[in-house]
Amino acid sequence: MSITISGLTKRFAKTDVLRGVELGVDKGELVALLGPSGSGKTTLLKIIAGLEWPDTGRLTVDGQDWLQLAAQDRRIGFVFQHYALFPHMKVRDNLAFGLSVRPRAERPGKAVIAAKVDELLHFLQIDHLADRYPAQLSGGQRQRVALGRALAIEPKVLLLDEPFGALDAAIRRDLRRWLRGVHEATGSTTIFVTHDQEEAFELADRVVVMGEGQIAQIGDADTIHDHPATPFVARFMGATVELPVTLLAGRAEGAGLDLSTLPRRALPDGAGRLFVRAEDITPVPEADAPWRIVSRTSTGAHLRLVLRHPELGEAEAEVPRRTVRAEALTPDAAVRLKIETGTIFPTDRRMQAASASQLPLTPQKEKTR
Ligand SMILES: Nc1ncnc2c1ncn2[C@@H]1O[C@H](COP(=O)(O)OP(=O)(O)O)[C@@H](O)[C@H]1O
Ligand SMILES: [Mg+2]
Incomplete structure (x- = not known):
């Protein structure tokens, strides 16, 4: 039937x-x-x-x-x-x-x-x-x-x-x-x-x-998993770190972010929001980078790092403990966030309506379609 x-x-x-x-x-x-x-x-x-x-x-x-x-x-x-x-x-x-x-x-x-x-x-x-x-x-x-x-x-x-x-x-x-x-x-x-x-x-x-x-x-x-259609799906599938980015000619930039591995996307110029999983964020120590490691805990297999940016607030990263240079990732270290993969949605409300991949400014106000 x-x-x-x-x-x-x-x-x-x-x-x-x-x-x-x-x-x-x-x-x-x-x-x-x-x-x-x-x-x-x-x-x-x-x-x-x-x-x-x-x-x-x-x-x-x-x-x-x-x-x-x-x-x-x-x-x-x-x-x-x-x-x-x-x-x-x-x-x-x-x-x-x-x-x-x-x-x-x-x-x-x-x-x-x-x-x-x-x-x-x-x-x-x-x-x-x-x-x-x-x-x-x-x-x-x-x-x-x-x-x-x-x-x-x-x-x-x-x-x-x-x-x-x-x-x-x-x-x-x-x-x-x-x-x-x-x-x-x-x-x-x-x-x-x-x-x-x-x-x-x-x-x-x-x-x-x-x-x-x-x-x-x-x-x-x-x-x-790889191509969530909406911010709601991205979050539900575990991409719980949200970071503001700016789009220009399909390329994204963001404060203290290395987005060079993200493919170019057919998105309008202007403000966007990046949704990324904690395990897809690799903090890279760099003297004048704006992110700071706030805390670090180990689950044995992974290190969980809480990161803070003076304007953007907190984000979380998870890195395999044995394959990173863990000694450099200690509280107070300045880091740049290398984004391995993630999904960007435009924040402009008119563009949202046009592309049907809308993004609310706050999760509470979200509409899924
Ligand atoms: N008979 C009912 N009367 C009033 N509200 C209801 C009733 N059944 C479900 N709801 C509400 O509808 C929403 C969806 O419920 P439901 O279909 O059970 O969702 P799910 O199975 O996905 O958890 C919930 O907010 C629930 O409280
Ligand atoms: Mg149910």
Whole structure:
């Protein structure tokens, strides 16, 4: 089933939770919806599931208008972070539930349901759990069963809302691989919500970055990491150091910055803002440079340096401890900041509107599109 969402808006009380969402998901695709808490991910999933209705916009699945359909007519498989399996039912009965409550005309016979459950148990590699109750399962096992329950009804669309969010990192990695395998075998059209970048990039065909009720960027890991489309995406992807620069003929300059490694960019002349990761800043000692090292801590592998500029304030750099001349990077040393890579957005508001890569003057006022 292919999903097409356009112009979707949703407001709760005074909050615009969705502000014009446009998204297409192809048949058989696994898309990860990645965004910080509060960005509207769950609301979007609930609208697709029919548990919530939008104020405006369209939702069609294989051309059919789903906003005309009640939740029970959509054949959705939904797995939440804390999925409530029926505690008084064994795993096999939990899996059978969705089929056994179908209207009589569509309900498979008992033997067919039992065979289907066996098949699913085997497919999901949870045969050994068949006769346990949910309380006798680990968190990871419970989520496998929850996915099994969602898959049992052969859903048209599978929606997973941070399904592994409550589990340990190691178990999450296992489940990720397992889920990817399940997806490849079933080919169901799947939307996977997460706020974990690694999870999103490892699992999905395409990652959809959401911020403040809008889709900020769609792409693969490398594109989103190296070429964030907006300041919001840059920050979300870890480029948390922001420095003012001046653009002239596609070249940037900034106070105490060495920007010579940045490629020339098609950006208008004038003020810009550079977004860079701490690990992409190399402080280079230089007697009359305007930045000073304020503090230095070691994580063993890395040195974290806090730097201060008399007008611009503080920035952070992270350098590999063993490969730098660490003895020169001590508090009070004057340094120039060599920027290995980063993204620049113009600050001129008119240019922002024109290029759609806007930049607010303060993070709080940011609009993601
Ligand atoms: N039923 C509701 N009533 C009022 N506000 C809501 C409701 N559901 C969600 N919100 C608000 O909508 C925003 C987005 O929520 P949500 O979709 O859960 O985001 P996410 O899943 O990305 O964390 C939040 O600010 C949340 O407080
Ligand atoms: Mg959520």
